[in-house]
Amino acid sequence: MKSLAELKAIRDKMQNQINMRSESGDENAIRVVVGMATCGIAAGARPVLNELADKVQEKGLSDKIVVTQTGCIGLCQYEPIVEVYEPGKEKVTYIKMNAEKADEVLTRHLIGGHVVDDYTMGSSGLK
């Protein structure tokens, strides 16, 4: 069994790091919101959320990109939905996402700065 003793070692290690702060990011961070209501979860939002959250942490981007979840956005038939809020820019809504597409959005849009048009709600003729 894994015990809490290991956690103490993590604490001691982290307390030695200077400039440690919460991973809530600053106000210039990009906010990525995944719909996690019944409709989202049933459509497969959990792998999307975890792919985004894991990759952001892995790549050490937690201060630039904040991944959070929300309830029903009201467009259940297009779930899983990912909304991207970038300061000073219009909101981008990605629909019918999966982990693979999420990974692409992370690389091309969130890191690269280019909206992945193929997956947006706008490109599917909806506004």
Added chain:
Amino acid sequence: MTEISLNILDIAENSVAAGAKNIQIEISVSRSDDILKVIIADDGKGMDQKTLEKVTDPFFTSRTTRKIGLGVPFFKMAAEATGGSFEINSSPGEGTRICADFVLSHIDRMPLGDISTTIHNLIVFHPQLDVSYRYQVDDAYFDLNTKEIREILGDIPLDSKEVSRYIKDYLVENKQETDKEEVFQ
């Protein structure tokens, strides 16, 4: 919903929406009784008798985006489809408790699924929420309590990379030892 664990994630989000500060989730499998039991209890705002009567009705919801609410009905249906049972108790100001029994060997019982990810998600995406979790198979069990973790960590956040990883590993490894890697599907 294809997994019991996804239903649990969905139901637990209701607890968060109800302002719960504490949520207790218990999975217990008894092979001798042929039952997989799920308990989800919170200290959220609770429901009055009138609301409680309507909550298993798919055409009732408290949200405003749509007139349909399927979370609780899905979970109830999944349990009852196995010949099991579903019970929900609530009182205003005190919280809500759901208990569902799934008949383990029934062909219509959906797989438990990735319960460790469900619990991990709840913890790291709701930093204010305290989660108390037990996973039990016959006599073997393990617990995870975020209050204990917080006591050790002080002000180091649960969603920081190292801690998040530790919690995930803790859930996955201890589950494997508890159920000897028997997957309940």
